[in-house]
Amino acid sequence: MKIVPYILISCLALVGAGSCTKDFDSINTDPTRGAEIAPGQQLTAAAYYLSGGRETGYPIMYYFLPRSQYVSGAWGMRFGGKYIRNDFYGERMWEIFYGRSLKQLIDMIERSKNDPDLVNYIAAGRILKAYIFSLLTDAYGDVPYSQAGIAYYGKIYTPKYDLQQEIYKDLFKELTEATAQFDAGKQALLNDIVFNGNVDRWKKLANSLRLRLGMRLSKIDANMAAREVKAAVDAGVMASADDNFKIIHENFGFPDLRGNGLSQAFHEESSFLYTIGTNTFVQYLKYHSDPRLSRFFINRDPAGEDITALTGYMSVQSGLYWWDNWGDFTAPGGRVIPHANKFCVINRPFVQLQASFLHMGYAEVQFLLAEAAARGWAGTNPQQFYHNGIRAAMKQLEMYPGMDPVPQPQVDAFVTAHPLTGLPADTVLKHINMQKWVALFPNGYESFANQRRTGYPVLEEIEDVGTESETNKVPFLRLFYPGTEAFNNTANYQEALQRMGGKNDWLKPVWWDKR
Numbered sequence: 001m002k003i004v005p006y007i008l009i010s011c012l013a014l015v016g017a018g019s020c021t022k023d024f025d026s027i028n029t030d031p032t033r034g035a036e037i038a039p040g041q042q043l044t045a046a047a048y049y050l051s052g053g054r055e056t057g058y059p060i061m062y063y064f065l066p067r068s069q070y071v072s073g074a075w076g077m078r079f080g081g082k083y084i085r086n087d088f089y090g091e092r093m094w095e096i097f098y099g100r101s102l103k104q105l106i107d108m109i110e111r112s113k114n115d116p117d118l119v120n121y122i123a124a125g126r127i128l129k130a131y132i133f134s135l136l137t138d139a140y141g142d143v144p145y146s147q148a149g150i151a152y153y154g155k156i157y158t159p160k161y162d163l164q165q166e167i168y169k170d171l172f173k174e175l176t177e178a179t180a181q182f183d184a185g186k187q188a189l190l191n192d193i194v195f196n197g198n199v200d201r202w203k204k205l206a207n208s209l210r211l212r213l214g215m216r217l218s219k220i221d222a223n224m225a226a227r228e229v230k231a232a233v234d235a236g237v238m239a240s241a242d243d244n245f246k247i248i249h250e251n252f253g254f255p256d257l258r259g260n261g262l263s264q265a266f267h268e269e270s271s272f273l274y275t276i277g278t279n280t281f282v283q284y285l286k287y288h289s290d291p292r293l294s295r296f297f298i299n300r301d302p303a304g305e306d307i308t309a310l311t312g313y314m315s316v317q318s319g320l321y322w323w324d325n326w327g328d329f330t331a332p333g334g335r336v337i338p339h340a341n342k343f344c345v346i347n348r349p350f351v352q353l354q355a356s357f358l359h360m361g362y363a364e365v366q367f368l369l370a371e372a373a374a375r376g377w378a379g380t381n382p383q384q385f386y387h388n389g390i391r392a393a394m395k396q397l398e399m400y401p402g403m404d405p406v407p408q409p410q411v412d413a414f415v416t417a418h419p420l421t422g423l424p425a426d427t428v429l430k431h432i433n434m435q436k437w438v439a440l441f442p443n444g445y446e447s448f449a450n451q452r453r454t455g456y457p458v459l460e461e462i463e464d465v466g467t468e469s470e471t472n473k474v475p476f477l478r479l480f481y482p483g484t485e486a487f488n489n490t491a492n493y494q495e496a497l498q499r500m501g502g503k504n505d506w507l508k509p510v511w512w513d514k515r
């Protein structure tokens with residue numbers, strides 16, 4: 001844990017149970033109260049809310065991971081795997097990020113703006129705020145942005161929905177200005193659970209996020225994309241895994257925010273026991289003889305014995321529950337494996353409560369640089385970046401507790417067997433983004449966004465045994481706006497719907513998702 005006061009951690013740990021929230025609520029409704037709250041504590045709270053606590057894990061586990069066709073099987077994965085609406089899971093990002101993380105950051109920035117000595121908190125807060133807004137707009141489309149979170153300070157209680165293209169323009173501005181705003185002569189960042197006060201890493205995060213968001217525009221506005229990508233690279237992006245943007249968690253279950261929220265969600269009703277690798281993911285790993293397959297998935301018999309050698313990583317078609325197409329499996333040699341044990345399920349290191357959550361890492365940045373070089377926007381050697389990305393992606397698995405490292409000879413052999421040189425341009429982009437897809441697991445936020453932008457992986461048609469799909473098996477392209485917006489922010493909500501054709505439509509692509 002990184003220099004976080006015990007009182008703050010204790011308070012965060014009990015938020016889900018309804019305790020210790022008085023100060024957090026009061027500082028956002030009346031700035032004359034709770035004046036003793038330090039900016040570092042608010043920065044820490046905002047960061048913890050991103051991936052701590054079970055509800056933060058719901059949209060990833062139940063929507064984004066099955067929608068990205070990594071996993072299927074568990075009952076709750078029907079929503080992302082079969083394209084079935086669930087308002088509670090779909091609204092968690094909106095409710096948590098607006099109601100908790102952004103509330104803390106916006107209040108911190110307002111409280112600090114007249115104190116020149118706190119400029120580093122403002123800069124870090126702007127970067128983290130830009131990251132959170134990028135998640136929201138990529139998931140929902142047009143969202144409240146310029147007027148969001150200023151109910152007390154600006155007396156605006158029903159914020160307008162800004163156009164996504166305008167949000168993106170301002171995010172680039174915010175990231176650029178925040179990077180330049182840091183001042184080594186001013187008060188250092190305390191209670192910083194992201195980078196432990198390291199300003200250089202905050203700057204690299206801002207530039208790396210600018211790189212990610214610039215690449216997001218590759219189809220909708222290639223000129224702006226190229227300009228932002230080059231500017232980000234020139235400014236300096238993540239240079240090693242030491243620069244990874246990850247939140248470190250501890251071994252605490254629900255409702256403690258110190259525990260990894262995605263892991264807490266997996267532990268609900270032991271869903272990890274039924275989280276099966278899909279054909280899309282497993283067959284891709286098998287085809288490329290990827291040594292990470294055994295790190296991602298495992299088969300165990302009822303006694304807990306590893307029987308993967310017998311079952312050969314049996315996967316399922318996306319959309320299926322673990323009980324569909326029931327039948328035992330007879331392995332070579334005649335051993336009968338019960339149906340419930342024949343599938344490869346997610347490996348335990350990924351569901352440890354103390355697992356860190358990687359929001360953006362060096363491996364992803366290297367794949368972004370590979371794509372930038374392949375497009376001629378920055379750099380000249382896509383293969384070097386691509387291979388760096390593969391190596392970093394294999395290495396980053398070691399951040400998960402109990403994970404067996406991939407031996408270096410296997411890493412080297414895999415890299416050698418996967419060159420880019422001499423391949424057609426479209427094939428190069430495919431390979432880059434397929435390996436990026438592997439590297440992003442289990443970051444459902446970014447895998448969902450990148451799949452929509454690039455089309456990789458190409459999603460296989462789901463199998464819908466019970467004819468439950470609400471889209472006729474067409475993959476959804478955004479999340480529904482929360483129903484509460486129709487009542488609490490009616491005029492702005494309706495205006496946003498009119499821009500989408502008049503209804504809250506999850507088959508309508510967001511602005512940058514050019515079909």
